[in-house]
Amino acid sequence: MANKDLLLSLEDLKTHFFSENGLVKAVDGVTFDIERGESVGVVGESGCGKSVTSLSIMQLIRRPRGDIVGGKILFNPEDGSSIDITKLSPGGRQMRSIRGNQISMIFQEPMTSLNPVYTIGNQIMEAVMLHQRSTKKQAKERAVEMLTKVGIPAPLQRVDEYPHQFSGGMRQRAMIAMALSCDPEFLIADEPTTALDVTIEAQILRLMKDIQQDFGVSIMIITHDLGVIAEMAQRVNVMYTGKIVEQAVTDDIYHNAKHPYTQGLLQSIPTIGRKQRLTPIRGSVPNLLTLPSNVCYFAPRCPHAMEICSKQEPPLYEIDEGHTCKCWLYEGSKEVSA
Amino acid sequence: MLSYVIRRCLIMIPTLVVISMIAFGVIDLPPGDYLTSYIVQLESQGAQVTEEQVESLKRRYALDQPLPLRYVNWIWRIIRYQDFGQSWNWNRPVAGLLAERLPFTIAISLTTLIFTYAAAIPIGIYSAVKQYSWGDYLFTTIGFLGLAIPNFLLALVLMFIFYRYFGVSIGGLFSPEYRDAAWSFAKFWDMMSHLWVPIIVIGTAGTAGLIRTMRAVMLDELSKDYVQTARAKGLKEIRVILKHAARVAINPIISLVGWTLPQIISGEAIVAVVLNLPTTGPLLLQALLTQDMYLAGSFIFILSALTVIGTLLSDILLAWIDPRIRYDKEA
Numbered sequence: 001m002a003n004k005d006l007l008l009s010l011e012d013l014k015t016h017f018f019s020e021n022g023l024v025k026a027v028d029g030v031t032f033d034i035e036r037g038e039s040v041g042v043v044g045e046s047g048c049g050k051s052v053t054s055l056s057i058m059q060l061i062r063r064p065r066g067d068i069v070g071g072k073i074l075f076n077p078e079d080g081s082s083i084d085i086t087k088l089s090p091g092g093r094q095m096r097s098i099r100g101n102q103i104s105m106i107f108q109e110p111m112t113s114l115n116p117v118y119t120i121g122n123q124i125m126e127a128v129m130l131h132q133r134s135t136k137k138q139a140k141e142r143a144v145e146m147l148t149k150v151g152i153p154a155p156l157q158r159v160d161e162y163p164h165q166f167s168g169g170m171r172q173r174a175m176i177a178m179a180l181s182c183d184p185e186f187l188i189a190d191e192p193t194t195a196l197d198v199t200i201e202a203q204i205l206r207l208m209k210d211i212q213q214d215f216g217v218s219i220m221i222i223t224h225d226l227g228v229i230a231e232m233a234q235r236v237n238v239m240y241t242g243k244i245v246e247q248a249v250t251d252d253i254y255h256n257a258k259h260p261y262t263q264g265l266l267q268s269i270p271t272i273g274r275k276q277r278l279t280p281i282r283g284s285v286p287n288l289l290t291l292p293s294n295v296c297y298f299a300p301r302c303p304h305a306m307e308i309c310s311k312q313e314p315p316l317y318e319i320d321e322g323h324t325c326k327c328w329l330y331e332g333s334k335e336v337s338a
Numbered sequence: 339m340l341s342y343v344i345r346r347c348l349i350m351i352p353t354l355v356v357i358s359m360i361a362f363g364v365i366d367l368p369p370g371d372y373l374t375s376y377i378v379q380l381e382s383q384g385a386q387v388t389e390e391q392v393e394s395l396k397r398r399y400a401l402d403q404p405l406p407l408r409y410v411n412w413i414w415r416i417i418r419y420q421d422f423g424q425s426w427n428w429n430r431p432v433a434g435l436l437a438e439r440l441p442f443t444i445a446i447s448l449t450t451l452i453f454t455y456a457a458a459i460p461i462g463i464y465s466a467v468k469q470y471s472w473g474d475y476l477f478t479t480i481g482f483l484g485l486a487i488p489n490f491l492l493a494l495v496l497m498f499i500f501y502r503y504f505g506v507s508i509g510g511l512f513s514p515e516y517r518d519a520a521w522s523f524a525k526f527w528d529m530m531s532h533l534w535v536p537i538i539v540i541g542t543a544g545t546a547g548l549i550r551t552m553r554a555v556m557l558d559e560l561s562k563d564y565v566q567t568a569r570a571k572g573l574k575e576i577r578v579i580l581k582h583a584a585r586v587a588i589n590p591i592i593s594l595v596g597w598t599l600p601q602i603i604s605g606e607a608i609v610a611v612v613l614n615l616p617t618t619g620p621l622l623l624q625a626l627l628t629q630d631m632y633l634a635g636s637f638i639f640i641l642s643a644l645t646v647i648g649t650l651l652s653d654i655l656l657a658w659i660d661p662r663i664r665y666d667k668e669a
Contacts, residue, residue, distance in 0.1 A: 060569055091575050100572035107570075113563040115582050116662055117589070127571040162661040175567070 006076055007186055007218050008057070009033040013086075014070035015049075015056045024288045026052040026066070028242035034186070039212060039219045041233030041250070043226060043265070047285050049242040050222045054188045057220075058105055059090040077102050077185055101131040104179040108191040110171035114163040120147070121159035124178045131182045146177035149214070150207060169200035176207065180215055189221045193228060205231050226269055230254065235322075238262050241288060241297040248323040258325040260302045296328065304329055343654055353646055361639035362409045364631070375629060376426045423632030427625065432636045435621065440640065442511065443617040447602050449533065450541045454598065458545045459591065462552020463584050466560060477549060484546030489605050493539045493612040508535045509614040536613055540605050544598050548591065555590055559583040589660045596649030603641055 015027040027049040034040045042050050055061050056068055073085040075098070088095040104127075107113040115123060124146060125139035134142065140159070147155035150173040163171055172192060179187055189208065193201040205228065212219055221232050229236055229250060236253045238246040238261065246259040257263045264281035283301040291297060299309035308328050316326045317333040324336055373395055377387050396402050403411070415421040422432035465474045500508045510517070511532050516525045559565065560583050568582040569575070607619030614620075618637055625634040657663045 058570055060566065096572040096574065098572070100570055105570045107563055107567060109563050113567045115564040115568065115586065117586055117660060119661075123567075126568075126573070130572060164662050178567075178571075 005035045006074075007034050007036045007038075008076070008220075009074045010053070010057075010071065011074065012071040013053070013056060013073060014068065015052050015061055015066060016069045017066035018064065019289070022289050025242050025291070026288065027056060029071070030239070030242070030244055031071075032237050032244060032247060034218055034220060036185075037212075037216055037218055038235065039221060039233045041229035041236040042220060042222045042239060043224065043229050043236060044239035045224055045285050047288070048239045050224075050239055051190055052242075053239075054105065054190050054220065054222055057085065057188060058099055058103065059085060059088060059095050060099075061090070063090070075103070075186075097131070100127050100179075100184075101182045102184055103186045103188065104182070104184040105188040105190065106172070106175045106179045106192050109195050110168050110175055111195065113175060114166075114171055116163055119160050119162055120166065120174045124159075124174070124181050127178060128181050142181060143177070146181050147174065149180075150174070150177045150211070152177070168196055169203060172196060172200075172204055173207065176204075176211065180211060180217065183215065184217060187217050187219045189219060191223055192221070194223070194225070201228075208232065226253075226265060238265070241286065241291065243297070243326065245298065245326045246324065248320075252320070252323050256323075258319050258323070258330065259298075259327050260304050260329070261298050264301075264303075296326075339657070342657060346650055346653060350646060350650055354643055357642045357646065358413060358639050359409065361635045361642065362412055364635050364638060366405060366408075366631075379426065422636040425625070425630055425633040427628050427630040427633065432633050435633065436618075436636060436640060439616060439618045439621055442615065443603070443606065443619070443641075444644070446533070446536055446540070446606060446615070446617060447599065450537045450544070450602050450606075451595070451598065453537050454541045454544045454548060454602075455591075455595075457541075458548035458552055459584075459588065462549045462591075463556055463579065463587075465549065465553040466556035466587075467579055469557065474553075481546040481549045484542040485550075487542070489539055489543060490608050490612045492542060493535075493609050496535060496539065497613070508532065511536075511615055536606070536609055536615055539609050539613070540602055543605065544601055548594065548598070551594065552587065552591055555587040556583060559587045589656060592652060592659065593656050595652035595655070596645075599648040599652075600645045603645065 010030050010032055013027055013030045014025070017024040017026055030049070030053055032040070042053060044050050052061070052066075057073055059068075061067060068086050071086065075083045075085050077083070083094075083098070085095070085098070088098075114120070118126075121140060121143045124143040125136065128134055128139040128142045129136065132139075132142075144155045144159050147159055152158055152170060152173055158166075163174075166174060176192075192208070193204050196204060208219065208221075209232065211217070219232070221228065223229060233250055235249050236247070237244050238253070238259065240261050246253070246257070246262045248256075248258075253262060254266070257266055261281070264279070267279045268281060270278055281301055286297060286300070294313045295311065296302070296305075296309040296314050299305045302309065306328060314326050314328045314331075316324050316336045317330040318324050318336050319330060319333060373392065376395075377392065380387050412423065415423070420433055422436065424430070425432050425435055428435060461477050465477050468474050497508055500506045511529050512525065513528050513532075516528045519525055560579075562583075565578060565583050568578045573581075606615075606617060607622060609615070610617045610619035611623060618641065622634060622637045624630070625637065
């Protein structure tokens with residue numbers, strides 16, 4: 001192991017779906033690291049493979065429709081072991097003992113991601129009792145404690161309430177309480193605030209930051225919103241059509257974006273006081289079913305497209321230390337083996 | 339919850355009143371007077387009907403009075419004396435006939451209902467979880483066949499096959515030697531060995547329909563986010579399916595109980611005629627044919643009332659198991 005601070009590293013991860021219309025390479029050779037205690041953002045438009053990446057880490061890709069077909073997901077929990085998650089059976093005991101315990105996840109839609117017929121407490125207790133082998137009483141105490149920590153008022157009373165008695169923001173707080181109830185080392189947040197009002201979004205982001213401090217948990221935050229990334233993440237991976245096109249620390253992404261796609265994303269954010277018109281990225285995300293191989297997939301939408309872009313796939317260039325970009329514009333920089 | 343149950347019970351009363359009016363209306367529908375047909379029947383058998391007898395019958399059934407008054411009279415006698423009137427055809431009180439036949443109808447209906455749900459829910463879950471598998475296709479095919487074949491035909495085919503190839507007569511609820519015997523364990527066992535035929539015959543269509551519903555609802559639930567949340571907790575897949583998805587999927591199925599019950603009771607009537615079962619069905623049919631109107635009206639009333647009660651029970655059950663149903667005004 002090169003780095004003892006490395007919590008999780010994806011190495012050339014490939015997750016494909018076998019649809020009736022053909023092969024969909026939803027995640028196609030993704031490589032990135034997450035260090036202990038770090039927040040990493042994954043950003044991109046819908047359908048670029050962000051969520052599939054997170055479901056792959058959880059081994060929640062539904063077979064036989066999709067499967068991890070290549071690469072590694074190395075997970076190095078605190079006990080010093082190193083596990084390649086892709087080698088584990090998705091329904092097996094070891095994977096289940098990681099899921100919800102060492103790695104947990106919160107989802108996009110707080111309105112639908114809680115089971116409507118069980119109380120909030122019951123749903124938190126379920127994970128606690130499963131992984132911590134605690135009694136019902138201990139689990140309930142833990143549930144109340146977690147609800148208190150995520151800022152739910154009157155937790156003793158609300159622990160016995162049902163999801164429909166909670167507002168959207170409260171439900172997302174409850175989801176966070178549930179995800180953190182077993183003290184995980186790694187939390188995946190898949191568009192955690194997309195479905196919420198802006199004011200609630202700010203509260204939830206604030207809560208997640210506080211919680212990261214308190215629990216020392218590493219967070220991978222998936223979003224299409226660069227504003228959320230700026231708030232939350234130290235490093236960013238920009239994804240496009242199942243591949244990472246740019247990796248950098250958050251500051252560099254904002255002030256020194258290299259990839260035309262990242263630049264396009266930044267130019268399409270409305271900001272107050274802005275004088276120029278918003279420039280959206282022209283076109284839309286291509287259909288993953290009909291992608292040609294060995295080209296730059298962004299070329300058809302790229303303002304800087306060159307002849308080579310539609311002939312050969314660009315390699316990953318190192319622009320700066322910790323800043324890589326997959327684009328022919330930087331030909332001549334040092335190539336990074338992916 | 340308690341106030342919800344009480345409120346629902348109170349709402350049931352007007353429903354039952356309307357049902358009793360319709361049932362009584364059915365009694366009064368045929369032209370002529372029941373007494374005339376009764377007297378004609380008696381006289382055709384050579385009996386002499388005296389003027390006093392006619393008068394006393396008229397007074398007893400209040401036939402000299404207008405319809406609304408007669409209705410009140412009928413209801414009053416039912417409530418006060420459990421007297422549902424007299425069956426002309428059998429020349430016995432309707433109450434006695436009801437007591438004889440109704441338990442079998444209730445027993446067959448309830449066991450059919452239990453069979454229907456016990457078979458349909460697991461099969462529906464299996465079909466949804468293993469969508470498009472061989473098992474799913476097999477159950478889907480059986481299900482559609484079950485829906486398409488009329489009950490009485492299924493009964494006839496079963497009877498034919500069993501008689502032809504096994505030499506067993508599967509009609510009735512009892513073997514001949516037990517038919518008039520007193521209740522004993524042996525008689526009960528004999529009944530159970532006959533009971534499965536009507537249960538399967540009456541239950542097949544309902545089971546098939548419920549399998550389809552359960553499969554559809556379950557597929558819907560399995561694709562919902564909370565199922566993914568449950569998986570992300572590290573639960574075993576079987577627990578994810580049963581504790582989370584199936585638990586939610588079962589709610590609409592339970593609300594169908596009230597809708598399945600009348601189907602079973604009316605389906606039972608025809609099958610009972612074919613299989614010669616000692617239930618209310620054949621008696622009701624006969625009563626309608628011979629214009630034995632107190633009998634027919636009382637059967638219709640009692641069966642409808644039972645269905646209303648069944649519906650109420652299923653609603654209460656649903657309110658009890660589904661926390662989203664608001665039965666408190668302030669909720």
